[in-house]
Amino acid sequence: MSRRIAVLSVVAGVVALGGAGAFAVAYAGEPQSPVLAHSTARYVAPDGDRDGSLTFTTDVTSTEGVKKVNVLVWPADSSFSDMHLTEKDMAAVETAECEPSGGDTVHCTYRVAFTREDAEEAPRGVWHTAVLATAGDGTTTLETEAADFTIG
Structure with a gap:
């Protein structure tokens, strides 16, 4: 490889890394909304004398820590569909x-x-x-349909 190509490659790499670093620093200064991942809902119907249950789980990641996670379950054929839930x-x-x-994540x-x-009584x-x-x-993140389940 010629010396000119090697120098140009190094200069291009420094410019690219410098630009990415500047973007990361600028982006890191703005508040980031929490991120939800791996959301699941599991409904178990009552059986005999035993109660059933609904269990919803999700992982929430935030560099600022997680203050609280509010949960609401609602039938797809309800007025909430027309209302569009808000914070x-x-x-x-x-x-x-x-x-x-682990890290900035809570389960x-x-x-x-x-x-x-x-x-x-449930629809x-x-x-x-x-x-x-x-x-x-x-900062907040609202996900109105994080996970679904069926009552049948």
Whole structure:
């Protein structure tokens, strides 16, 4: 390789890395919303004398820490579909229990018992799980359909 090509390659690499570094520094200064991953919902119907349950889990990552995770389950065929849930709607709903799971990530679990009466009164069909994650700095992420389950 000629000396000129080697010098140009080094200069191009320094410019590229410098640009990426400047972008990373500029981007790191802005608040980042929490990120949800691996969200799942599992419904178990009551059986005999045993209650059923709904368990929702998700991993939430935030460099600012996770202040709280609010969870709401709602039938797909309900008025929420037309209303479009907002952060204000989610502020007063139940919260998930969260445990550190490495780095800036917490693993959150929301669990509720389903009695036979609950299951009989619940609308049949697809249900959605809405999640509002709030970071320590107040930034939020709202996911209105984080995970689905079916009551049948």
